[in-house]
Amino acid sequence: MAVGRVLRARLRPARLIAALRWRIAMGRYRRGLFRLSTLKRGAADPASVPVIMCLWNRPERIDAILRQLDRQHRPVRLLLWNNAPAKARHYRERVASFTPSGSLTEVALYTSRLNVGGLARFFIARKLWQAGARGSFIMLDDDEDIRPEFVDDLLASAGPHVIAGFWAWKMKNDYWARTPALPGEIASYVGTGGSVCDLDIVSDPAFFTTLPRYYAFLEDLWMCGFARRRGWRLVKADVQIDFVLDETNQHHELGALKGEFYRYLRLTDPD
Template sequence: MSRLSPQRIASAVRWRIAQRRYRSGGFRLETLAGRAGDGDLALIMCLWNRRERIDTVLAQLDAQRIDGRRVRLLLWNNNPADDAYYRERIGRFTPAGALSEVALFTSRTNVGGLGRFFIARSLRESGYRGPFLMLDDDQDVSDHFVADLLAASGTHTIAGYWAWTMSGDYWARVPAEPGDRVSYVGTGGCVCDIDIVADDAFFTELPRYFAFLEDIWMCGYARRRGWTLRKVDTPVEFVLDETNQHHSLAERKAEFYRYLRLGELD
């Protein structure tokens, strides 16, 4: 058996420490613009290598048309080199519409998309209940994006734009129709019941090898617990596709789907 290199061992140790720390709430989001209010809806986004998108993200989310609620934008940055840039751009932004607050946390360890669920866990531990939204920084949305997702939300429900029905394998799939019960919903452009992170098992049962495939994990974890996954009809446009990490994870996605033995819908 080949021995792990010192670099891989150090990386594994950093990962375990970060997981333990973040799962227990050992981080703090810093408010950089606005101020949260009671009953505000949480929208969580992970940041990695698209810092030039932040101004557009802020503008599109502040322009949301929703009745009776405002939105807290909670950002998890996995790239410390961009921390100063985000702080400068967000600091120049004054919420004037749907956004009540913009807050940021920068992680020294790249934990991928799991960062959004660490935020969700912290929110739930602080008493937040009901739906929270997730969006990727390579997605342009309409001014009714939040309203569309809220209309599809529910107890033990995940609903989103990027939704597919699988036929026994991750890549053997067909796009769903709005309202369809589906096998898979992507984390980008979705609404999810905060109870997805109610149990430590969401984090502790995820194999480290597949840790950057949190979208597949979310769906598999939810389906095994009898949750409902649905397709939402809302306009979303993907940009900067060349920066998307999914190009390097294609085979691992299929491997993880087989590992979870999700197969077709019951």
């Protein structure tokens, strides 16, 4: 019991900060202050698959990401959300210096004065939905190296009301009581980085309005919980990803809060 009280005391500041950031972010979103600007266009293709990525503390990765997406087997458009305003010039310059010669049809960027974390992925997804886009979108993290078949492999697992990804776990009613899912298996959890998701996830504003404020920036768990309560399938995709710069990953700091949020969601895990 004493350990639980200490843990709750440690988590309280993080929850309060998350609630404040969520309130500011949603206020700016509702006022229409989040708009992407196209920085680069390649060969136009209406079938381009949207790939959404958040940027924060790995500016050195942008060149590799552009090259790897340009080598995909099908057209893609890269939609970037930068949570680090001080690095905006760097990103603009690197994109300007890159000349697409393959699959990359567009690179667009929005720089936010407020760090809204990974929730920004879903702000962009909602914009796509409101503009009439339907089908699947892909989420990629900038610490992930991908192969030319990355988009094809994810789309092979995609479908209506499906979330599929590389980082997939089968849980037993606790975030840390988990085992890796095998390709094609139903999962309890799919991480956002290296995943494909039906845009319908943001068709209902409730995705944003019912998000618990204290956990607003644990968007991976919220996505999974929101989808599972609506009967969606979460699946381990048969896709290969290599990870770099692990020391810059925020998940090292969020473990306790993620465990608390998973208990809060009270999900019934699949057998």
